[in-house]
Amino acid sequence: MPTADATDLRRRATELRRFAHTLDTLRVHDLHLRTGPTTWLGPSPSACDADVRALAHGLSTSADDLRRTAARLERRAADLDAAARAAALAGIN
Amino acid sequence: MGLLAYDPDQLARLRLAMRDALTELEGTVCWSLDAQVAMVAVKEARRRLAQQWLPLVDHLLDADPLAGRALTALGFDDMRNALVHVMHHGYGWAVQPDPREDDPTIVTPEEARALGALLSQGDLDVLLDDPGEMEWVAAQLERIALDPRLTAEFTNNCEDLARVLNSLAERRIALDTPSGSGPVTVGQIDLVVHGLAAVWSTHVGARERCLDPAVLLPQADTMTPYAQALLLAAMDVDPTTFAVVAVQILERWLIAAGGTGQGPSDAFQPGPNAADLLFARLIDDQQAAAAFVTLAADEPAILFTTADDPALAQQVAITGTSPAALAAAAAEAPVTAFIEWFQRNAPYLNTAEPTYPDGWQTFLVDMVAPWTLQFTGLATWHFAWTPPEDLLAFVIAQPGAADRLAADAQAVAGGAVAQLQELDRLEPILIATYLGLLSQLTVEQQVADEEQRAARWAATLMVVNAFVDVVTLPAGTATSVAMIAGGPVVDSVIARWEPDPAAVRAAAEATSLATQTVVAAGIADALHAAWVQHGQLPANVLPPPRPNPQADDPAADYLRDVTTWLLALDAAGHGDLADQAQRLIYLVLNPWDGGEDMAD
Known part of the structure; x- marks a missing residue:
């Protein structure tokens, strides 16, 4: 049976994965489809296009970081569960 | 300030998309401590959209687009706003000032495309009146040339x-005259041409491979020879291709200049024309000059009747025919063809209008100087059309030619020595003949004063000295001309006969005979030394006679003494040695005409 700490770690991991998914599906990722040279041209439009792509990239990177953090939390939860099972088996014997 | 072009409908859709994205970002929250770093990215995206980009889009859509005078005032016709210009005229886009300055180091495909289109179709007079714009265009072209994709965008849209290039060329022709002036300089035009040449080189792959000349220049039928020359001179192509295309351009120029039509404009303006541009480049590229003169041998007029400055053409000929540029066999055709051309045209060169400037006479000497050996029995040239003596006589008969040959002694010596080294077999008679010929050319020509005579004398001796350690005289012996030039005989005779400017004497042949006597005595001395060295004659036996500078007729006296010496050698059982010496010495100092004529 999972420990309370392991359950909490898994809940936090789930929350981070959900938020990562949210970041991945933000509409800001689609903005570059409209900031290019079919809409406008000039120094500012070029800068806007580059900036929008950079923002989207930053959000994707953040989402990846969140997933990595979630995976780490899930591994720690699994370790806690394994330790609890080992302790239980030792008590029976 | 730069300009910004936009499609209002598309921009309105972008505003909606930005607003939706912003609203969504404002509702994107995660309170987990593990997500706070990610929340920083969310907040930054929100801030940038809300404070920077959405206000810009709102501002553009809320303001009236610029038009007419306002656009012109902001430099709408400036090449630097080529992209905005094209989008406004071609696609009906709106235009506003852009608060941000353009970064000229970044060229987008759209900008490359627009620059090509505007250069091809726009008002080039506007460009040609603005030095800053010219420099900007040149810099953009250089950047475009570095990127094959940008190059393709540019060339695909620069249809003409x-x-x-014709416009740039015409302006350059007008500027490159003594009275030429304008807002832009020749240098600024050349910068733009260089940029175009760089782009075109990238487009046709001129740097990576040798090209068919037909594809090297665009629109050969509509581009003027001057414009083609400008472009070619600025391109980075291999020397042979450059030469071939240069010849084609000048053939077109000649046809146009000699035809009944309007003719090339550069032919009737003072200042450099197409040929001058090409020749200036050829002078700096020995390989290309060599390839060019080889081709021009078939039609020397493309070299000598095209340039505004004949000195440039002459320098191309000298550079291209020099031993450093062409091997002896390859040099024959251009050198002989060029002399023959001047031979044929000499009667017209100084009388026709416009007068062909003087200077070609000494140029011919400069061109021939390293090849004098080829006009003797040591020649490897074949002289298919005109005998060598006729060619050389024409060259040396020109005013100032003999003095020039004396001044070119270094080139004469260097060329002769190098060509002697390439010969498999050296006949001493031929070497003597060559030295004799040289003496004739420099010393026996008319001289104005003793200074001149002294210079020619020094030149002859310089050539003789250059043979030191190079020429091996009679077969099997190690006798060298070093011994001729450096022996005691020469020293003593030179000391007596060297012209003295302070004591001018009238005897016209004296210097010539002195040269011949010195050379003959030197040869005899050298042969004797060689015989002793090789055990063919004991030392101190039958030494050759010495000339007597104090005699009334030193040459005749020496001839008499040397004949006596030869007879003595024969009587002592050395007939073979006597024969060898006789052949050589009598060629230099001829006993049958009083020693006055050299062998030729």
Whole structure:
């Protein structure tokens, strides 16, 4: 049976994965489809296009970081569960 | 300030998309401590959209687009706003000032495309009146040339490169005259041409491979020869291709200049024309000059009747025919063809209008100087059309030619020595003949004063000295001309006969005979030394006679003494040695005509 700490770690991991998914599906990722040279041209439009792509990239990177953090939390939860099972088996014997 | 072009409908859709994205970002929250770093990215995206980009889009859509005078005032016709210009005229886009300055180091495909289109179709007079714009265009072209994709965008949209280059060429012709002036300089035009040449080189792959000349220049039928020359001179192509295309351009120029039509404009303006541009480049590229003169041998007029400055053409000929540029066999055709051309045209060169400037006479000497050996029995040239003596006589008969040959002694010596080294077999008679010929050319020509005579004398001796350690005289012996030039005989005779400017004497042949006597005595001395060295004659036996500078007729006296010496050698059982010496010495100092004529 999972420990309370392991359950909490898994809940936090789930929350981070959900938020990562949210970041991945933000509409800001689609903005570059409209900031290019079919809409406008000039120094500012070029800068806007580059900036929008950079923002989207930053959000994707953040989402990846969140997933990595979630995976780490899930591994720690699994370790806690394994330790609890080992302790239980030792008590029976 | 730069300009910004936009499609209002598309921009309105972008505003909606930005607003939706912003609203969504404002509702994107995660309170987990593990997500706070990610929340920083969310907040930054929100801030940038809300404070920077959405206000810009709102501002553009809320303001009236610029038009007419306002656009012109902001430099709408400036090449630097080529992209905005094209989008406004071609696609009906709106235009506003852009608060941000353009970064000229970044060229987008759209900008490359627009620059090509505007150069091809726009008002080039506007460009040609603005030095800053010219420099900006040149810099953009250089950047475009570095990227094959940008190059493709540019060339695909610059449909009339000939128009661009013709305009630049016409302005350059007008500026490159003594009275030429304008807002832009020749240097600024050359910068733009260089940029276009760089782009075109990238487009046709001129740097990576040798090209068919037919594809090297665009729109050959509509581009003027001057414009083609400008472009070619600025391109980075291999020397042979450059030469071939240069010849084609000048053939077109000659046909146009000699035809009944209007003719090339550069032919009737003072200042450099197409040929001058090409020749200036050829002078700096020995390989290309060599390839060019080889081709020009078939039609020397493309070299000598095209340039505004004949000195440039003459320098191309000298550079291209020099031993450093062409091997002896390859040099024959251009050198002989060029002399023959001047031979044929000499009667007209100084009388026709416009007068062909003087200077070609000494140029011919400069060109021939390293090849004098080829006009003797040591020649490897074949002289298919005109005998060598006729060619050389024509060259040396020109005013100032003999003095020039004396001044060119270093080139004469260097060329002769190098060509002697390439010969498999050296006949001493031929070497003597060559030295004799040289003496004739420099010393026996008319001289104005003793200074001149002294210079020619020094030149002859310089050539003789250059043979030191190079020429091996009679077969099997190690006798060298070093011994001729450096022996005690020469020293003593020179000391007596060297012309003295302070004591001018009238005897016209004296210097010539002195040269011949010195050379003959030197040869005899050298042969004797060689015989002793090789055990063919004991030392101190039958030494050759010495000339007597104090005699009334030193040459005749020496001839008499040397004949006596030869007879003594024969009587002592050395007939073979006597024969060898006789052949050589009598060629230099001829006993049958009083020693006055050299062998030729």
